[in-house]
Amino acid sequence: MKKKRINIRDIAEELDVTPSTVSRALNSGKKVGEQKRKEIIELANKWGYRPNRFAKSLIENKTYNLGLLLPEFTHHFFNKVLSGIESVTYEAGYHLVICVSDQLQDKEIKSCQTFIDSQVDGVLAIIGNEGDEFGHIQEVIDAGIPLVLMDRLCEDIQATYVVTDDYEGAFNAVNHLVQTGCSRIIHLKGPDYIFTAFNRHMGYKEGLKRHGIPYRRDWVISPTEKDFAQKLEHLILKEDIDGIFAFSDYDAFGAYDIIGKTGKKIPDDIGIIGYANEPLSTYVSPKLTTVEQSPFEIGRISAGYLLQKINQPSDEIMTSCLKTKLVIRDSTRSIK
Structure with a gap:
């Protein structure tokens, strides 16, 4: 037999008070005597009372749900972003509706539509x-849903942003490579x-410029290219790359x-710096210098901004x- 859920009226009848008195005691506590408030809270705890979120959302015109759109979950970076968000939203009584786009435009569009249809109180994204089209993000704003964008800027969207200074982070990385003796980076x-x-x-370009090192477009390659491995190996061997x-x-x-595979050694022949400080950085050999x-x-900051926009539209x-920090490990040589 299903156990009856305890509600405010049950507590009110037991203590011979009005349901509104119980509600005030369990929420703000205003206009309720201290002794009566303690009696109400004590009985509520004893009987295992849980607030009805649906009823509360109707009264306050809130769902207490927040949409969270992430590109993926495989990288430690996104997990830490989620942890920072939850450190704020959990304490504030909000629940996250999480969608993962896998960097695909159609999944981003469907996720945003889900947030709008679910009438979430706000969205973090x-x-x-690859589609480079963000009309679906604008639809969230047009629906009157507070929005905070994280990590990545989009010039077409006027919204609150929380990002890191990637320009400075890259500049500092290149500067460190040069200081350790690298010149062909x-x-x-x-x-x-x-x-x-x-x-x-x-x-990266500015880091080279500051040290009078010419920028070469053919020395910028993408790991997504089909012949990436061959290109990188060729550059290392033919161009005497050292960073x-x-x-x-x-x-x-x-x-x-x-x-x-080229026979070169890290960091003796080639210094290398990554970005994001993933946990694996300390397990590869040599340990990776990173940003x-x-x-x-x-x-954490993004969630704080969003709740502020929800509570004070x-x-x-x-x-x-946010500033970045260069974490120096064994994949780069000591500064000369």
């Missing part, structure tokens, strides 16, 4: 797809449709094997650009 570039790839590429700055740690990990982005902080656009 990391966007980026190539860049393993990220996908063109991801804005962070553009910023890291520009930071590599990679868009991500995973791109750097892929370069380790190719460098090994830390503080993904937990990205999530306004058209104000807030932006945070």
